[in-house]
Amino acid sequence: MSKLWGGRFEGNTDEFAEGFQSSIxxxxxxxxxxIMGSIAHAHMLGAQGIxxxxxxxxxxxxxxxxLGDIDAGKVEFSVHDEDIHMNIERLLTERIxxxxxxxxxxxxxxxxxxxDFRLYMKRMVDETTERLTVLCGTLVDIAEENTGTIMTAYTHLQKAQPTTLGHYMMAYFEMFYRDIQRFLDCRKRTDVLPLGAGALCATTYPIDREMVAGELHMSGITRNSLDSVSDRDFALEYLAAASICMMHLSRLCEEIILFSTNEYGTLRLSDAYSTGSSIMPQKKNPDMAELIRGKTGRVYGDLTALLTVMKGLPLAYNKDMQEDKESAFDAADTLKACLRVMDGMLKTAEWKKDKLRAGAGLGFTNATDAADYFVKNGMAFRDAHAVVGRLVLYCEQQGKALDELTLEEVRQFAPEAEKDIFDAISLETCVHTRNVPGGPAPEMVREHIRQAKRLLGEL
Structure with missing residues (x-):
């Protein structure tokens, strides 16, 4: 079978090399x-009298x-025709x-x-943001149900201060909403038409590029023919946004894995998103979370692969760029699957609210509030910090929590303390008095949820 580009060739392509360079x-x-791009191009050729x-x-x-036959599974593509573009052109010529x-x-x-690649990646952006929007909605729903569910907030993976599960979930909402914004921003630069650039220096035919862009529902046309055929920034932007999004998923997975351990015991995953052990009958493993965490490296690799392909290419098109699609396709498939699994895993998970609250009462998470109590009663913060530090050391030696001390014990370190210190360091007070915008106080979290719903509704 002759190649559609084979006019100047006398010999045939090596059989193995033909498969090697095929992208079908x-x-x-x-x-x-x-096909849709070709239909729009044909319409333009006719309208322009070309x-x-x-x-x-x-x-x-x-x-x-x-298109109808491919959708119906009636078409078998040929490696001989190299790619989807040549396959469809040959099918067309055979038919008409x-x-x-x-x-x-x-x-x-x-x-x-x-x-074709831009149109496809625009669709991937839309499908990815749709998945992200669903996940963000799930996070908001869980947060709305748990504005008063007290839990521990950590720094350095050490107990730090009390917060709420609602506040915690809305932190991840912010991460994934930023991901949505990144993908939508990427979409703007993806949604421009390069058709009309020709091989690299446009064409002598009186084409109407704007007509084609309009039929394909693209927002505009590219401005330079050399750049048009050699630009893959739009794919790199998708991969970069996907890598950041996978990082956010991986962070959440790490916490899901930790919280579901016996040591934490604050989260129970559904059987639908867990697996067992072939030897240990008691095991319930968070495999889905671990897989998402592992697949993060895969998407990072896709980004690095395409960056490396593009880093030394001279203008304009080079065959190296055939290596762009597998990375982009793999990243899009992986990310969309991970988002779907994460959404299901969160929707079906059970949070152990009593254990969350009990854990927040350990580890002196109210120590900062104790220091704030003394500051509000006239003590300099650094002095208050030192006083509470000595109180914490005393508690550790005595095996007590701050709120288990007697007033007399507290006064050994701070004679000015009054009985109201114990109200000031209760977990409820610690959370409710942090009522600045962005804080964990229930009214602040509810306001954050209202804002989040509005943002999602505007997408």
Missing amino acids: GFDSRMYRED IPQEDADKIAEGLRSI GDTGKKLHTGRSRNDQVAT
Whole structure:
């Protein structure tokens, strides 16, 4: 079978090399984007009088029939035709005859590939943000149910101060909402049409690029033909945003794994998102969380791979850039799957509220509030810090918590202390008095939830 580009060649491509350089094994997933791009291009060729209108209509009809057959699983692609673009062009010519050969007028595979890839990645952005929006909604729902559920907040993985489960969940909402913003920002730069750039220096035909962009629902056209065919920043931006999002997922997974241990015992995962051991009958392992944590490195690798491919390429198109899609496809597939699993895992998890509160009462999480009590009664903060530090040391020696001390014991270190210190250091007071915007006080978390719902509603 002759190559569509084989006019100047006398010999055949080596059989192994032909398979080596073929991309149909992975770029076939862009068949819809390729066909819709070609239909828009044909419409423009006809409207501009570059080819007869009846030929343009015949091409568009043939392409739509191919799309229907591919959707129905009736088409088998050929490695011989290298990629999805050449496969579809050959199918078209076989169906409608020589008229199909006119489709490629005024374009190159270089700008065709760039167009298909942009359209596909725009769809990946939309699907990813949809998944993220669902996850953010789940976080908000859990937060709304737990604005008063007291738990420990940590620094250095050491007990620090009391907070609420609602406050904790809204921290992750902020991370994932930033991810949504990053993907939407990436979408703006993805949503421009490179078709019309030709191989690298545009075309002599009187094409209408804006018409094609409009039919493909793209927001504009690229401004430089050399850059149009050699730019993969939009894919790199997706991969960068995906890597940051996976990092956020991995952080949440690490905490889910910790909280579900016997040592913490504050979270029970559903059986639907856990697995057992082949030898230890008691085990209930957080495998889904561990897999998401592990797959984070995979997405990082996808980003690094494409950065490395692009780092030394001269203008304009180079065959190296065929290596762009597998990384982007893998990252998109991985991230969307991880987001779906995380959402289900959170929706079905059971938080042990009594144990969360009991844990917050240990480890002197109210020590800062004790210092604040003395400051509010006239003591300099550094002096108050030292006094409470000595109180904590005394408690450790006596095996007591701060709120288990007697007033007489407290007065050994701070004679000015009154009985109201114990109200000041209760966990409820510690949480409720932190009522500044962004704080854990229930009214502040409820306001944060109202803002979050509004932001999600605006997407």
